[in-house]
Amino acid sequence: xxxxxxxxxxxxxxxxxxxxxxxxxxxxxxxxxxxxxxxxxxxxxxxxxxxxxxxxxxxxxxxxxxxxxxxxxxxxxxxxxxxxxxxxxxxxxxxxxxxxxxxxxxxxxxxxxxxxxxxxxxxxxxxxxxxxxxxxxxxxxxxxxxxxxxxxxxxxx
Amino acid sequence: xxxxxxxxxxxxxxxxxxxxxxxxxxxxxxxxxxxxxxxxxxxxxxxxxxxxxxxxxxxxxxxxxxxxxxxxxxxxxxxxxxxxxxxxxxxxxxxxxxxxxxxxxxxxxxxxxxxx
Numbered sequence: 001x002x003x004x005x006x007x008x009x010x011x012x013x014x015x016x017x018x019x020x021x022x023x024x025x026x027x028x029x030x031x032x033x034x035x036x037x038x039x040x041x042x043x044x045x046x047x048x049x050x051x052x053x054x055x056x057x058x059x060x061x062x063x064x065x066x067x068x069x070x071x072x073x074x075x076x077x078x079x080x081x082x083x084x085x086x087x088x089x090x091x092x093x094x095x096x097x098x099x100x101x102x103x104x105x106x107x108x109x110x111x112x113x114x115x116x117x118x119x120x121x122x123x124x125x126x127x128x129x130x131x132x133x134x135x136x137x138x139x140x141x142x143x144x145x146x147x148x149x150x151x152x153x154x155x156x157x
Numbered sequence: 158x159x160x161x162x163x164x165x166x167x168x169x170x171x172x173x174x175x176x177x178x179x180x181x182x183x184x185x186x187x188x189x190x191x192x193x194x195x196x197x198x199x200x201x202x203x204x205x206x207x208x209x210x211x212x213x214x215x216x217x218x219x220x221x222x223x224x225x226x227x228x229x230x231x232x233x234x235x236x237x238x239x240x241x242x243x244x245x246x247x248x249x250x251x252x253x254x255x256x257x258x259x260x261x262x263x264x265x266x267x268x269x270x271x272x273x
Contacts, residue, residue: 008158008159009158011158011159011162012158012159012161012162013162015159015162015163015165015166015210016162016165016166018166018203019162019165019166019168019169019170019203020165020169022169022170022173022199022200022203023169023172023173023176025173025196025199026172026173026174026175026176026177026196026200027176029176029177029180029192029193029196030176030179030180035186035188035189035192038180038189038192039188039192039195042192042193042195042196042199043195046195046196046199047199049199049203050199050202050203053166053202053203053206054206056162057206057209057210060159060210065215066209066215066218069215069218069219069221069222070206070218072222073202073206073218073221073222073225076222076225076226076229077202077225080225080229081195081229083229083233084195084228084229084232084233084236085195085232087232087233087236087237088188088191088192088195088232088235088236088239090236090240091188091191091235091236091237091239091240092186092188092189092192092239094239094240095186095187095188095239095240096186096188137233141226141229141230144226145226148219148222148223148226
């Protein structure tokens with residue numbers, strides 16, 4: 001009973017926290033110095049902000065259809081935003097940095113030196129990582145399209 | 158209570174959109190603009206949730222689901238495009254001759270611990 005009475009307060013608290021964090025994410029995108037830092041701010045803070053907003057709306061919801069749809073949005077964002085940001089960070093790194101610097105960096109195992117030329121032999125296990133990632137993304141997209149269709153057919157409400 | 162929180166959410170999403178617009182206009186590289194586009198996506202999803210909370214209808218939540226899907230595909234597409242495009246020395250196509258020459262002249266990378 002007391003939890004049900006406190007639910008609107010929890011909802012508005014989560015919504016306001018998510019809103020503030022979203023504004024902070026955009027502020028970090030403006031003030032941080034280079035593309036990777038900006039992406040760090042936008043992805044991490046933005047994902048947490050959307051998760052907080054979804055949680056607040058779930059606490060404010062009145063029936064089960066709301067909660068199912070918000071869970072769908074939340075699961076989808078939490079599953080796809082890291083993959084998208086990983087690919088975007090790789091693209092930003094290749095766009096910004098010198099190729100010699102990339103090849104000399106010891107910490108990039110994920111196919112960045114291997115993709116630079118077809119002549120050099122790829123190190124073992126470099127390409128399958130990104131292939132697994134791509135297949136994971138495609139499988140997630142198919143699963144979530146199916147779930148979206150089920151939600152639109154009214155299965156969850 | 159919730160109405161005030163929804164207003165705070167709408168104001169914050171509009172502020173985030175304004176800041177991301179600044180970054181899209183000023184961004185020195187294409188990756189900055191795509192990052193700002195991600196912020197646009199987050200603000201749009203937050204605005205959809207705020208619209209459904211304000212109007213009490215679940216239609217806008219379906220819009221948010223579709224928006225998240227389209228945003229994911231769009232970000233991956235832009236990332237692939239940036240990766241393939243000839244840019245400031247990071248392009249794969251522009252690097253082909255250099256890396257072939259490097260592979261012929263200097264076979265070992267200069268620094269770093271050996272890969273396991």
